[in-house]
Amino acid sequence: MGEISEEEDPVLVSIDPVSRTVWPGFVWIRLSFDVQTERPNQNWIVVVIFIPIDRYPWAETPASSSVQDRFHPRWLQPDNPASGYSESAFPAAERTTMDxxxxxxxxxxxxxxxxxxxxxxxxxxxxxxxxxxxxxxxxxxxxxxxxxxxxxxxxxxxxxxxxxxxxxxxxxxxxxxxxxxxxxxxxxxxxxGCLGGVVLLEDTIAKCRENLKKRYLSEYGWIQPIPWNPAFRLHLDEVYTNLAIVEGKRRSVSADCMDKSYSFQEEWLFDDGPSCVLVEGPAGIGKTMLCHKIAYDWAQGTVHSLKKFKLVFLVEMNKISFPSMKDVIVKIIAADEAVDDEVEAIWDFVSSNPEQILVIMDGLDEVRSPHKAKMAESFSKSPLRRAFSLITTRPESNCPLLRSCDKAYILEGHTVETLSKFIKRYFREDRASADGLLQRIRSNTPLSGIALNPLNAVFLCALWEDNQGALPATLTQLYSTLIECLVRRYFERIGQPCSEAELVLADVRNVLVTLGQVAFRGLEENRMVFQEPELEDIPNLIHVGLLAQDTWARRLSQRPWRFLHKTIQEYLTAYYLAESEQGFTVEQFAKVIPNPDMYMVCIYLAGLLKDRAHYFFETWKEVREKSELANNLCLSCLHECAPHGELVEIVLPSFVDDGSFDVTTKLKNRFYNIPTNYLRPVRHVDRGGQVDRR
Ligand SMILES: Nc1ncnc2c1ncn2[C@@H]1O[C@H](COP(=O)(O)OP(=O)(O)OP(=O)(O)O)[C@@H](O)[C@H]1O
Missing domain, CATH: 1.10.533.10 (Death Domain, Fas)
Known part of the structure; x- marks a missing residue:
């Protein structure tokens, strides 16, 4: 390092505004020094020196006079030659943030x-x-x-x-x-009175960073693949499978229009400059898991493209109520008692250095509807708009914040190879079970479609492990078998084993309906968390294991409950609508069908209604708008209830077919057992609002 003497030419010395910090009797100057040229330069080594105030080279006034007299802000402006703040000594481009x-x-x-x-x-x-x-x-x-x-x-x-x-x-x-x-x-x-705010702030940021890292390592390092079995835990590195993802320029572009499918690498998301990246994918496809993996990898320091982030904030959108984005981040910081007093200082750092910050917002679809617009506005006004951000959402969600995204990816779930890898990892030593399940999946087309979704894959493994018997052919069957399995285990635990599946579910039907009503209310309010009094009428079900208490709320006297997964809340909502008198009404169906937050509910509902599904599709025809999203949902609903010809005929006019979505072929391919006279071409050409219903 070059020596800096008191004789150093002051004009060549680049003075940072920090130098205005004064200790009694001293001026604190922060100098930057280029080792090679021995000329001061902002980029190189920073030296802090303390000069007795009466020996300070620019001091023209006695040491007793006020500091401001000697350190006028104008001195620090580029146009003042006396400042030594010349463009060459202190190029503006080299400092991009407020000191x-x-x-x-x-x-x-x-x-x-x-x-x-x-x-x-x-x-x-x-x-x-x-x-x-x-x-x-x-x-x-x-x-x-x-x-x-x-x-x-x-x-x-x-x-x-x-x-x-x-x-x-x-x-x-x-x-x-x-x-x-x-x-x-x-x-x-x-x-x-401290050794400069800078040093203190850096310490504070380091403390905050270490604590966030500790939190992510402990919370996300281990996963519990079967939500109801806390004893079975696997390390994230052991279970995480790299899923298929496709890249596109904007959201809601169907996967075929997008670039080729990749095996996902975190580098793609964060290699460019600050941007807002969207990752979209259906229920259970692995969006949350991806967010946890990114936070975990940052904490581990193993992924190069994540090392540039000083702080990473993972925001679980369903857990927050929104006054503003600032409040959300401040709450995350304040969760750590060690930096409780320094929250504002950390927020200032975040605001002034957004390019060193990554904000992960998981589950935008779970933000309550009234808050969506407010949140988008708060985000666009907040300094976080210039940070790196990653947003995940289900495709059916509609939130103005999505317009802020610069890049979009669609998470597609397992490929055949990654599914096989995942199942083998799940069963570890038990190769026979893994091979048996893989064999069953390969030989069954509907099942192999279901299994490519990672959450379904986990549930299939659990079911296979449990009874090695019948496996479901539809999503609805998968969830009803799972619930039956949980209920059966519950009865075994309390000493009342029950072998008949129908008996099992009949016993708890009323309880499931009551729970479904709570689940429905939750979805209507976009709420995943429930307080104890709301569940008072259904204590048994709490023990069955459909609900779990948040671990983060251990310190609260009344710990809130949530469903094991949002899809379980959605299935139970459908159960309530299909099985209860108040649920099974045209008014209820008319409320549910057009609501994008009830996308999955419609699928399970059609599956549970089965022979009674014509009520559902009659209502569908009346209330659902025509769009490609609605087409896909309708196909999924039909698939769940194994439709007969009449059912397809009811709903056929609801499809929009503008040439790119060939309804007839799609229906023929999916429901090959339906007589073709029910599938006569219905061509809807929507030009200027004119719909031709031939
Ligand atoms: N990459 C992966 N590797 C292995 N298992 C995975 C992976 N992604 C997801 N899973 C399994 O699937 C489950 C569901 O995934 P996750 O909760 O991330 O879905 P999601 O897309 O966030 O769903 P939702 O939109 O319903 O909230 C996880 O708990 C995990 O068991």
Whole structure:
């Protein structure tokens, strides 16, 4: 490292605004030094020196005079030659974010600024100096009150790079707020008296990072493949299978239009600059697992493209209520008691350094409907918009936030090879069981379709292990067999073994209906979590194992319950609609069918109704809009109830066929046992709203 003497030419010394931090009797200067050229340079080694104030080379005033007199913010502006802040010594391009000291100063005096500033007084100057754009002020003007406008202004300011602070100081000084400028130049209260806010902040961020990593390693390192069997745990590395994924430019493009299918690599998501990446896929396809794997890999430090992130926040969208994105992140930070007091400082770091942050938002479809628009707005206004972000959702979800996505991927689940690998890993030593199940899946076309979904694959393994007997041919059968299996185990545990499947389910039918009603209410409110009093009437079922308590809520006196998986909540909702008198009504069906949040419910409902499914399809014909998504859903519903000709005839006019979706062929391929006279071509050509129903 080069020596820095007191004789060093001060103009060549690049002075960071941090140097304004003053200890009694000393000036603290942070110097950057290029080892090779021995010329100061922002990129190289940073040296912090303390110079007695009376020997400070620029000191023109006695040591007793105020610091501000000697360290005027204007000195730090590029156009002042006396500042030593020349473009060559301190190129703006080399610093892209606000200095942490400055961020801390604004944060420490935020209340005072919010109390007295009127944003319009500094508007012109901030625009003139190129620190903010007119669009920023349009955005600020949308806030209702003066104080909220200042809050918004300060949030934006924190993201406007290294010149933002000095320019703001000058604006304050020249346009009626010199007292605020003076105040900002004093060390803010939260870093006062410490060895500089920078060092402290770095420590805080490191602490926060380590704690997040610990949390992800312990929470996501082990998985419990069978939700109702806590004793059976596998390590993520052991069980995680690389699923197929396709890349596209935007969402809702059908997989055939997208680039070829890959075996997924995390690098693709985060190799480019900050962007918002969408991963879309149906129920149980592995979106949550992918999010856990990314958080886990970041914590392990094994994946190169994740190393650039100082902090990674995994947001489970169904667990939060939204005042704002800031509140969501702050809550995650505050969950760690060790950094409880420093939450605001960490948030400031996040706001000022979004390119070092990854936000994973898992399950956008699970955000409650009234919050969707608010959340999208809050995200677009928040500094996190410039962070890396990954959003997962089911395809049927519709949320304005999806418009913010720059890239889209569709998770397709297992390939034949990965399924085989997964099943062998699941059964580990028991090769015979693995081979037996694989054999059964290969020889049964409907089953092999079901098994490519990772959640279904897990359930099939569990069923195979349990009875090595009949395997389901439809999704509905898979879930009813699973529930039967759980109920049977429950009766065995309490000493009342029961062999007949029908008897098992008949015994608990009423309880399942009551539970289904709770599940339905939950879905209507987009809610996965239930409090104990809501479940008072169904205590038995809690022990059956369809519900589990959140581990994160261990400290709460009343720990909330949730279904083992959202698909189980959806199946039970369908059970309630199919089996109860209040559920089985045209009004209920008419409410459920057009609701995108009830996509899976429709599939199970058709499967449970079977011979009574014509009520469902008659209603479908009346209420469901025509779209490709609706076409696919209708085909899945038909598949579940093994349709006969009349059923297909009822629903045929509901399909939209604009040439790209050949209904007749699709129906023929899927339901080959239906006489073709029921499948006469129905061509709907939708041009300018004219639908031809020949
Ligand atoms: N990559 C994978 N490797 C092995 N098993 C997986 C994988 N992905 C998912 N699974 C299994 O499937 C289950 C369901 O996956 P996950 O909860 O991630 O689905 P999801 O797409 O988030 O579903 P939903 O939209 O219903 O919330 C997991 O608990 C796990 O057992």
């Amino acid at each position: 942490p000291w400055e961020a801390a100063s604004i944060r420490g005096h935020r209340t005072e600024i919010v109390q007295s500033l009127r944003v319009q007084d500094v508007r012109s100057y901030m625009i003139q100096e190129g620190v903010m754009d007119p669009e920023h002020f349009e955005d600020i003007e949308c806030e209702r009150t003066r104080a909220l406008k200042v809050e918004r202004f300060l949030d934006i300011l924190a993201t406007r790079g290294p010149r933002a602070f000095p320019v703001f100081l000058t604006a304050l000084e020249d346009f009626g707020y010199p007292h605020l400028a003076d105040m900002l130049l004093r060390a803010p209260t939260d870093v006062d």
